[in-house]
Amino acid sequence: MDMKQIEMPEQKRIALIAHDNMKQDLLDWTQKNLNTLRQHQLYATGTTGHLLENSLQIPITKLISGPLGGDQQIGAMLTEQKIDIIVFFWDPFEPMPHDPDVKALLRVAAVWNVAVACSRSSADFMISSPLLSQKHPYSVPDYESYLQKRLNKP
Numbered sequence: 001m002d003m004k005q006i007e008m009p010e011q012k013r014i015a016l017i018a019h020d021n022m023k024q025d026l027l028d029w030t031q032k033n034l035n036t037l038r039q040h041q042l043y044a045t046g047t048t049g050h051l052l053e054n055s056l057q058i059p060i061t062k063l064i065s066g067p068l069g070g071d072q073q074i075g076a077m078l079t080e081q082k083i084d085i086i087v088f089f090w091d092p093f094e095p096m097p098h099d100p101d102v103k104a105l106l107r108v109a110a111v112w113n114v115a116v117a118c119s120r121s122s123a124d125f126m127i128s129s130p131l132l133s134q135k136h137p138y139s140v141p142d143y144e145s146y147l148q149k150r151l152n153k154p
């Protein structure tokens, strides 16, 4: 895959998502990191977003609830570079009706080189990174070049 360099803005677009058994963990983590998180733009799936907004008292752009397609909405945003970072505390012990959507989100995040933290420990490393408050050059698939190659195939 041909890649091209683009730049993440200083103010990151951060998606926050947690499955039901992990929501308290995400609430605790966001509370602890509120001063950092409030400097960025926050997005969340429906239920997670409402719980976080009530608890943190900061604005969060809420998408639809995960089982109804929220993971896919975030996945679509990744393809347009509208989300820079995902903190997703998914539940490793509980099968979900929308497991294919969760897998799809994690795959698209890998395709578009999006930073994903799936545990509290990785989220701690991410939130304390100096890159969080800086413009950050990184590479994403070069779609124009990808398309040209496909269209020029014999």
Ligand SMILES: O=C(CO)COP(=O)(O)O
Residues within 6 Å of the ligand: 017, 018, 019, 020, 044, 045, 046, 047, 048, 049, 064, 065, 066, 067, 070, 071, 098, 102
């Ligand atoms: O199910 C989810 C992610 O897969 C999260 O959805 P909710 O935030 O609506 O609970």
